[in-house]
Amino acid sequence: MDQANNEFVFLFRQPDLSHNAENHDEIQKKWMEWIDGITSQGKLASNGLHLTPGGSVLKAGGVVTDGPFVEIREILGGFIVVKADSMDEAITLAHGCPAIDEGGSVEIRSVFV
Structure with missing residues (x-):
């Protein structure tokens, strides 16, 4: 079996919010802030x-x-x-994901090389 590296995929599962167009800008802002936080940590x-x-x-x-x-x-x-050193660190990075606030979840998977 191949070995895992230090990359993890976050799969965003969430309710279909297409009917919630009036909050689109607010939801987008939350997503950008969360991703910017991960980016700022490298x-x-x-x-x-x-x-x-x-x-x-x-x-x-x-x-x-x-x-x-x-x-x-x-x-x-x-x-x-x-990028994370462990599954625990990846889970920590997933905290605050807007999908969770929208009633969804984040599936976290290690990437194999």
Whole structure:
């Protein structure tokens, strides 16, 4: 098995907030402040990508279904990659993530090389 390095992916799972357009600027500000805090510590390895709520899922046998997670009201909103010496440090960096305040979560995964 490959060995883990000191990078961790933060996957942001959160409710679909597309209906909450009036608070968009406030939510964006919270995200930028949180990411700026990680950046100022020299811990941001990649700003990752923001993902659209919908998509398609290809399953065995060529079956294609709409969206991921069509049966629940949670979306994978995006991800970033951070540098940390341990899972504990990565978890500490994840504290304060706006996805948590919005009723979501941050999934933290070590990157293998």
